[in-house]
Amino acid sequence: MSMAADERNARAPWALTAPALMLFVGVLLIPLAMTVMLSFHDWGQYKGIEPVFILKNWHEIATDPYYAEMFWRTFRIAILTTLLTALLGAPEAYILNRMSGRWKSFFLLVILGPLLISVVARTLGWALLFGGNNGLVNKLLMSLGAIRSPIPFMFTETGMVVALAHVMMPFMVLSVWAALQRLDPQIENAAMSLGAGPVTIIRRIIMPQIMPGVLSGAIIVFSLSASAFATPAIIGGRRLKVAATLAYDEFLNTLNWPLGAAVATLLLVALVLIVVGSNALIERRYAEVFR
Amino acid sequence: MAYLELDRVAKQFGAQTVVDDFSLSVGKGEFISFLGPSGCGKTTTLQMIAGFLDPTRGAIRLEGKDLTAIHPAKRGLGIVFQSYALFPHMTAAENVAFGLEMRGVPRAERSERVRAALAMVGLAGYEDRHPRRMSGGQQQRVALARALVIKPSVLLLDEPLSNLDAKLREEMQIELRQIQRTIGTTTILVTHDQNEAMSLSDRIVVMSQGKIEQIGTPQETYEKPASAFVSQFLGKTNDFPGMIDRVVSPTQLVAGSWRAPAPAGLGGPVTVSVRPERIGFGDTGLSAKIITRIFQGNHWLFQCDSECGPAIVIRQNDGKPQPAEGEAVRLTWRPEDMSVRGGASA
Numbered sequence: 001m002s003m004a005a006d007e008r009n010a011r012a013p014w015a016l017t018a019p020a021l022m023l024f025v026g027v028l029l030i031p032l033a034m035t036v037m038l039s040f041h042d043w044g045q046y047k048g049i050e051p052v053f054i055l056k057n058w059h060e061i062a063t064d065p066y067y068a069e070m071f072w073r074t075f076r077i078a079i080l081t082t083l084l085t086a087l088l089g090a091p092e093a094y095i096l097n098r099m100s101g102r103w104k105s106f107f108l109l110v111i112l113g114p115l116l117i118s119v120v121a122r123t124l125g126w127a128l129l130f131g132g133n134n135g136l137v138n139k140l141l142m143s144l145g146a147i148r149s150p151i152p153f154m155f156t157e158t159g160m161v162v163a164l165a166h167v168m169m170p171f172m173v174l175s176v177w178a179a180l181q182r183l184d185p186q187i188e189n190a191a192m193s194l195g196a197g198p199v200t201i202i203r204r205i206i207m208p209q210i211m212p213g214v215l216s217g218a219i220i221v222f223s224l225s226a227s228a229f230a231t232p233a234i235i236g237g238r239r240l241k242v243a244a245t246l247a248y249d250e251f252l253n254t255l256n257w258p259l260g261a262a263v264a265t266l267l268l269v270a271l272v273l274i275v276v277g278s279n280a281l282i283e284r285r286y287a288e289v290f291r
Numbered sequence: 292m293a294y295l296e297l298d299r300v301a302k303q304f305g306a307q308t309v310v311d312d313f314s315l316s317v318g319k320g321e322f323i324s325f326l327g328p329s330g331c332g333k334t335t336t337l338q339m340i341a342g343f344l345d346p347t348r349g350a351i352r353l354e355g356k357d358l359t360a361i362h363p364a365k366r367g368l369g370i371v372f373q374s375y376a377l378f379p380h381m382t383a384a385e386n387v388a389f390g391l392e393m394r395g396v397p398r399a400e401r402s403e404r405v406r407a408a409l410a411m412v413g414l415a416g417y418e419d420r421h422p423r424r425m426s427g428g429q430q431q432r433v434a435l436a437r438a439l440v441i442k443p444s445v446l447l448l449d450e451p452l453s454n455l456d457a458k459l460r461e462e463m464q465i466e467l468r469q470i471q472r473t474i475g476t477t478t479i480l481v482t483h484d485q486n487e488a489m490s491l492s493d494r495i496v497v498m499s500q501g502k503i504e505q506i507g508t509p510q511e512t513y514e515k516p517a518s519a520f521v522s523q524f525l526g527k528t529n530d531f532p533g534m535i536d537r538v539v540s541p542t543q544l545v546a547g548s549w550r551a552p553a554p555a556g557l558g559g560p561v562t563v564s565v566r567p568e569r570i571g572f573g574d575t576g577l578s579a580k581i582i583t584r585i586f587q588g589n590h591w592l593f594q595c596d597s598e599c600g601p602a603i604v605i606r607q608n609d610g611k612p613q614p615a616e617g618e619a620v621r622l623t624w625r626p627e628d629m630s631v632r633g634g635a636s637a
């Protein structure tokens with residue numbers, strides 16, 4: 001009897017997680033596997049997709065410098081965006097955390113509110129302000145005589161980094177905020193009583209303790225920026241492509257699905273490697289703070 | 292000779308007065324406890340001394356100098372927080388060294404002093420441990436070493452032992468007292484544990500709702516409580532309504548059928564307060580009936596119903612037979628074992 005019960009107990013977790021597992025397999029694993037397989041298929045202008053196994057797409061990506069440049073641009077934009085959000089977001093979270101009750105919840109709302117607005121709308125906002133001669137800010141500055149020609153924003157990497165940083169900021173602030181909540185509320189007083197000034201307290205006591213929060217925020221922002229689609233599509237358009245917009249174009253404009261699948265797969269693999277690798281590094285480095 | 296002096300200190304948060312009219316002078320090397328129930332303003336008072344809060348009124352002086360004008364980082368006080376507030380990203384040694392580093396103590400001297408401080412709290416060999424890998428008691432010792440290594444003028448302890456289990460707490464109490472005796476640092480301990488306050492301090496400041504109820508040695512506060520609050524808060528006590536009769540001569544203090552010569556200078560209705568262990572069973576005195584009798588190893592606890600209300604009696608277990616439940620007894624005590632409050636002075 002007890003053996004039967006044991007067996008039933010062993011089966012229960014599987015039975016209980018089955019619906020979720022099936023959903024996971026059905027909508028994630030199967031399409032993913034099909035995408036990977038697709039990347040090995042052949043494609044021709046007139047013959048369409050041929051389900052054969054060739055390395056043509058991968059060979060093209062590996063040898064054509066166009067793809068190297070595009071991937072390098074993708075990661076450069078993601079890295080710069082991550083740096084920008086960390087530099088602005090960490091102090092922002094710290095200041096927010098020091099505010100008193102009512103102001104704190106108000107500004108938290110201000111920071112998190114944009115999450116409720118579509119990425120497209122937020123990016124279009126930047127386009128309206130800086131988009132060429134008709135951008136609001138550009139028009140204003142030009143009519144004031146401050147600048148001769150409009151500040152280049154659309155179709156530039158700078159524009160993409162700025163707009164992405166704006167979109168990603170809440171993730172960084174939230175992540176640092178969570179780390180700040182784990183601090184002992186008396187820790188600054190403790191450091192002060194030992195003779196530390198405000199700068200020393202931030203540098204020696206606060207920073208090392210919120211670093212894990214900054215880094216996990218950085219991982220989130222980096223992976224979201226590297227695979228972001230809407231913002232690069234609006235700011236960069238067809239002129240300044242990143243991995244996600246390129247894959248999109250191959251799928252929907254050129255109709256070269258296998259090549260698009262190869263680009264998407266490479267982006268995914270690279271991201272997974274980077275994220276898993278840096279996560280392991282962070283956990284090793286900050287074992288003492290995390291435990 | 293006041294070393295640290297609090298002069299009519301008060302603290303308000305908005306309209307709420309949390310500490311009021313707090314005056315205390317602490318001698319050099321003295322061990323003082325702030326004792327009171329939760330929310331009575333002990334931490335607030337301590338934080339005003341530390342400088343994390345500014346008093347609304349009043350002055351705080353250290354060796355005659357106004358302490359409130361000095362930035363908390365420059366006060367040179369040692370503080371142990373209830374949560375310890377250790378720096379989790381630093382080892383025990385780095386935690387202890389931090390204060391010395393801030394003072395620019397040279398490296399060689401620093402490591403020598405850190406080693407000595409950790410050894411003093413019994414943590415030799417734990418230099419390279421991180422706080423998260425230490426037990427509560429060990430963390431508490433690191434916090435103490437970190438506060439003491441800077442040779443503070445005053446050591447402030449905010450319920451440092453309340454997170455420890457009973458046995459460890461007792462050990463740490465003894466250790467804390469020994470360390471304080473050895474190095475002679477003036478110490479203020481915040482606690483809501485009356486046993487802790489009594490076993491550690493030279494003097495106890497009993498607080499209630501932001502006000503001082505009594506300042507005195509542990510014996511004084513226990514045996515001569517200045518108010519009903521103090522006598523209730525410091526251990527169990529019996530309060531009997533009594534009357535001082537000035538008509539008869541010599542004047543008599545009467546509580547039920549218990550009577551004794553009245554203390555001088557009082558008259559009218561009074562409250563007679565007697566500790567349970569000072570009451571004995573006799574042939575005369577307050578008549579009472581024993582409701583329950585509880586055996587507690589080294590002593591017996593009796594709950595009685597007396598003519599002046601409920602009473603508790605504690606008797607040493609000296610092997611002699613004790614009255615049984617339901618038995619009628621007479622409760623008696625020596626006049627010097629009671630304290631009398633109230634009564635118009637006459």
Ligand SMILES: Nc1ncnc2c1ncn2[C@@H]1O[C@H](COP(=O)(O)OP(=O)(O)OP(=O)(O)O)[C@@H](O)[C@H]1O
Pocket residue numbers: 304309327328329330331332333334335336483
């Ligand atoms: N920053 C603050 N703002 C408003 N009220 C406060 C603040 N800090 C403390 N109080 C109030 O002051 C009173 C005393 O607080 P305090 O922390 O000094 O109590 P305590 O005696 O240390 O209690 P405990 O034993 O629980 O630590 C409490 O009623 C508390 O609600």
Ligand SMILES: [Mg+2]
Pocket residue numbers: 333334335
């Ligand atoms: Mg407190």
